[in-house]
Amino acid sequence: MRFRITMLMGILLALAAVYGATEETPLLAHSPTASKTQVAFAYGGYLWSVPRDGGDARQLTTGGHEGLPVFSPDGKWIAFTGQYDGNVDVFVIPAEGGEPKRLTWHPAADVAMGWTPDGKRVLFYSGREAYADFDRLYTVPLDGGPADILPMWRGEEAWFSPDGTRIAYVPNLLWQTSWKRYRGGQTTPIYIVRLSDLALEKVPRENSNDSHPIWFNDTVYFLSDRNGAVTLFAYDTKAKTVKQVVENKGLDFKSLSAGPDTLVYEQFGGIYLFDPASGKSKKVSIRIAGDLPATRPHYEKVGDKIKNAAISPTGARAVFEARGEILTVPEEKGDIRNLTRTAAVAERDPAWSPDGKSIAYFSDESGEYALHVADQSGFKTVKKINLGNPPSYFYTPLWSPDSKKIAYTDKRLNLWYLDVDGGTPVKVTTDRYDDPTSGFAQTWSPDSKWLTYAKLLENHLRTIFVYSLESGKESQITDGISDARYPVFDKGGKSLFFAVSTDVGLSAGWLDLSSFQHPVLRSVYAAVLKKGDPSPVEPQSDEEKAAEEKKDSGSGDKGKEADKNKEGEKGKEDDKAKEGEKGKESEKKESVKVTIDLDGIGQRIVSLPIKAANYVSLDVGKAGTLFLSEIVDVPRFDGATPVTVSKFDLTTRKTEAFVSGISGFAVSANGEKALYHLGPGWFIAGTAVVVKPGDGALKLDEMEVYVDPRAEWNQMY
Numbered sequence: 001m002r003f004r005i006t007m008l009m010g011i012l013l014a015l016a017a018v019y020g021a022t023e024e025t026p027l028l029a030h031s032p033t034a035s036k037t038q039v040a041f042a043y044g045g046y047l048w049s050v051p052r053d054g055g056d057a058r059q060l061t062t063g064g065h066e067g068l069p070v071f072s073p074d075g076k077w078i079a080f081t082g083q084y085d086g087n088v089d090v091f092v093i094p095a096e097g098g099e100p101k102r103l104t105w106h107p108a109a110d111v112a113m114g115w116t117p118d119g120k121r122v123l124f125y126s127g128r129e130a131y132a133d134f135d136r137l138y139t140v141p142l143d144g145g146p147a148d149i150l151p152m153w154r155g156e157e158a159w160f161s162p163d164g165t166r167i168a169y170v171p172n173l174l175w176q177t178s179w180k181r182y183r184g185g186q187t188t189p190i191y192i193v194r195l196s197d198l199a200l201e202k203v204p205r206e207n208s209n210d211s212h213p214i215w216f217n218d219t220v221y222f223l224s225d226r227n228g229a230v231t232l233f234a235y236d237t238k239a240k241t242v243k244q245v246v247e248n249k250g251l252d253f254k255s256l257s258a259g260p261d262t263l264v265y266e267q268f269g270g271i272y273l274f275d276p277a278s279g280k281s282k283k284v285s286i287r288i289a290g291d292l293p294a295t296r297p298h299y300e301k302v303g304d305k306i307k308n309a310a311i312s313p314t315g316a317r318a319v320f321e322a323r324g325e326i327l328t329v330p331e332e333k334g335d336i337r338n339l340t341r342t343a344a345v346a347e348r349d350p351a352w353s354p355d356g357k358s359i360a361y362f363s364d365e366s367g368e369y370a371l372h373v374a375d376q377s378g379f380k381t382v383k384k385i386n387l388g389n390p391p392s393y394f395y396t397p398l399w400s401p402d403s404k405k406i407a408y409t410d411k412r413l414n415l416w417y418l419d420v421d422g423g424t425p426v427k428v429t430t431d432r433y434d435d436p437t438s439g440f441a442q443t444w445s446p447d448s449k450w451l452t453y454a455k456l457l458e459n460h461l462r463t464i465f466v467y468s469l470e471s472g473k474e475s476q477i478t479d480g481i482s483d484a485r486y487p488v489f490d491k492g493g494k495s496l497f498f499a500v501s502t503d504v505g506l507s508a509g510w511l512d513l514s515s516f517q518h519p520v521l522r523s524v525y526a527a528v529l530k531k532g533d534p535s536p537v538e539p540q541s542d543e544e545k546a547a548e549e550k551k552d553s554g555s556g557d558k559g560k561e562a563d564k565n566k567e568g569e570k571g572k573e574d575d576k577a578k579e580g581e582k583g584k585e586s587e588k589k590e591s592v593k594v595t596i597d598l599d600g601i602g603q604r605i606v607s608l609p610i611k612a613a614n615y616v617s618l619d620v621g622k623a624g625t626l627f628l629s630e631i632v633d634v635p636r637f638d639g640a641t642p643v644t645v646s647k648f649d650l651t652t653r654k655t656e657a658f659v660s661g662i663s664g665f666a667v668s669a670n671g672e673k674a675l676y677h678l679g680p681g682w683f684i685a686g687t688a689v690v691v692k693p694g695d696g697a698l699k700l701d702e703m704e705v706y707v708d709p710r711a712e713w714n715q716m717y
Contacts, residue, residue: 033070035095036051047061065082068111068112088110104140111125117160121139152167203223205226218236251268271284302327310351337377346363346364362713371384388425395411396682398482416427445594446491446492446493446592448469453467461481485499490526491620529594535606614630629643631644642663644658664682
């Protein structure tokens with residue numbers, strides 16, 4: 001069941017609420033309707049009326065969300081669509097205002113459209129009896145009672161002929177109202193049906209988007225984009241001809257209705273009256289001054305409004321983007337911290353540095369997006385880094401392991417990196433095509449000197465590349481005849497893991513929407529980076545170890561004493577040796593150097609003993625551990641496809657289930673913790689054992705931000 005959210009939901013309506021608005025200010029008033037003397041419209045989530053000559057508007061409703069007003073033929077009533085108690089229904093109020101009267105009671109959304117010519121029944125559409133995603137037309141008595149269904153098998157926007165014998169209607173709403181010049185299979189025609197015998201007449205068109213049919217005398221007026229911008233057209237039901245009646249070189253007309261002697265339409269938040277006799281339009285000057293609660297600054301819970309998330313390097317905290325703010329949440333103890341506190345600014349895509357000191361994110365504080373780096377405590381001055389021209393939208397910031405550089409992408413399909421301490425952004429590469437199913441998925445090498453990523457070739461298959469920061473050159477790793485994605489370096493810098501599919505088929509092109517749901521199988525491979533290094537899965541063999549011969553240590557007490565002395569000396573030596581080994585390990589960890597011998601690397605790619613599945617990402621945990629995220633079902637367009645994460649151990653070469661049914665997953669820099677999204681909650685869990693659902697839940701019900709609607713509007717518009 002669909003309905004026009006822009007007309008029903010108060011959030012978008014509230015964005016229009018500006019005290020003391022005048023005719024010079026676009027009001028974002030919409031869905032106008034006219035009587036002999038008044039114009040009623042929706043504004044700020046409520047219904048208002050103003051004299052047709054203009055002036056001060058009067059608020060007619062309050063509470064709930066109201067929209068789509070329609071005057072009755074005699075001008076005494078206004079039918080509208082209201083949402084007071086969580087359900088969308090048809091209501092009426094007296095034209096001068098008063099208590100709303102509810103006419104429909106079905107759980108499905110009922111959307112008011114008009115009246116029968118005698119003014120005794122209200123016309124509306126609803127999906128209450130539809131067996132699929134469409135609506136049908138109904139009428140309901142003004143005095144209350146059951147609704148009657150009209151005989152057409154589907155219908156949305158509609159208007160009766162003056163004698164009530166016919167109806168002009170749109171069978172389906174435009175599925176993407178913001179898609180300009182859409183000419184696909186879901187364009188919207190206008191049909192005219194004679195109700196006595198269902199004889200059908202089609203308003204002539206060439207696959208244009210026609211909407212809002214209004215019957216005025218012998219003419220059906222409607223809005224159409226057939227000549228460019230949406231404007232007003234007229235269909236003569238006798239001559240069977242269509243003509244454009246208003247020339248529009250500006251923004252689209254958004255809605256259309258009628259009164260006894262006039263048409264009324266909306267353009268750019270303004271309301272205009274059209275006189276069919278003269279063919280001229282006149283703007284209605286409207287002044288609004290009202291107590292609109294939607295404009296009041298307030299605190300708001302945002303635990304259910306998280307857009308992007310990341311985990312701190314040890315998993316002690318998680319960082320979230322929620323309603324344009326960046327907040328960190330403790331795993332268990334401590335307070336939630338809002339690092340930004342900027343109602344007038346949108347901050348997005350937080351990333352926590354591996355050294356734990358900083359959090360990077362993108363901010364539009366200056367009017368264009370820049371990279372901001374804040375201290376994780378929230379107390380120090382924020383470093384602001386200009387990302388150069390031309391301005392763009394930026395995404396997926398990723399810190400290097402040494403916490404000195406950040407790699408990121410932009411809307412022009414470029415991959416970049418920069419030095420956080422004042423370096424100029426460096427373009428790494430540019431992708432060929434936009435692919436909503438997968439991007440670069442860039443990751444860093446452990447020594448921060450290489451980037452790896454997946455890039456599309458001309459054949460629409462992704463291929464694994466590596467980029468050397470020292471030479472500034474990229475090199476192809478896989479052959480390009482299979483689809484390779486999600487590259488990640490192992491912790492020791494010896495291998496590069498990635499997933500490969502040979503049945504990606506039609507889903508790679510993204511030319512047909514149905515192909516996106518083509519099931520895909522991917523196998524996991526490892527490329528041995530340096531010549532001479534062993535395979536991470538070289539053959540294993542159980543061998544018997546021969547026992548060592550014991551030497552005679554003497555006899556009696558003297559022998560025992562000697563043994564004790566030897567054991568003591570050996571213990572001291574062992575302690576020293578352990579300390580030395582720890583030092584060497586620490587030194588080795590700090591001095592990991594990744595060497596990639598490109599010559600013959602294709603011959604050093606080995607298959608890992610992991611079942612083929614529809615993997616959608618790979619993550620490395622602690623040394624020798626690989627996390628694999630897969631979707632069991634085909635992808636869904638709403639992004640709600642559940643993900644199952646498994647853990648593969650290179651030592652045991654076994655895979656075990658880790659967590660399932662989630663929609664987001666990230667491993668901490670030290671590999672010991674993971675952040676995941678399950679249902680409405682976010683969780684932090686250890687990576688050593690299988691996750692128990694519900695363990696490690698973060699207290700997001702305490703997450704709130706300060707909301708200043710006016711400041712937000714300045715940022716948005």
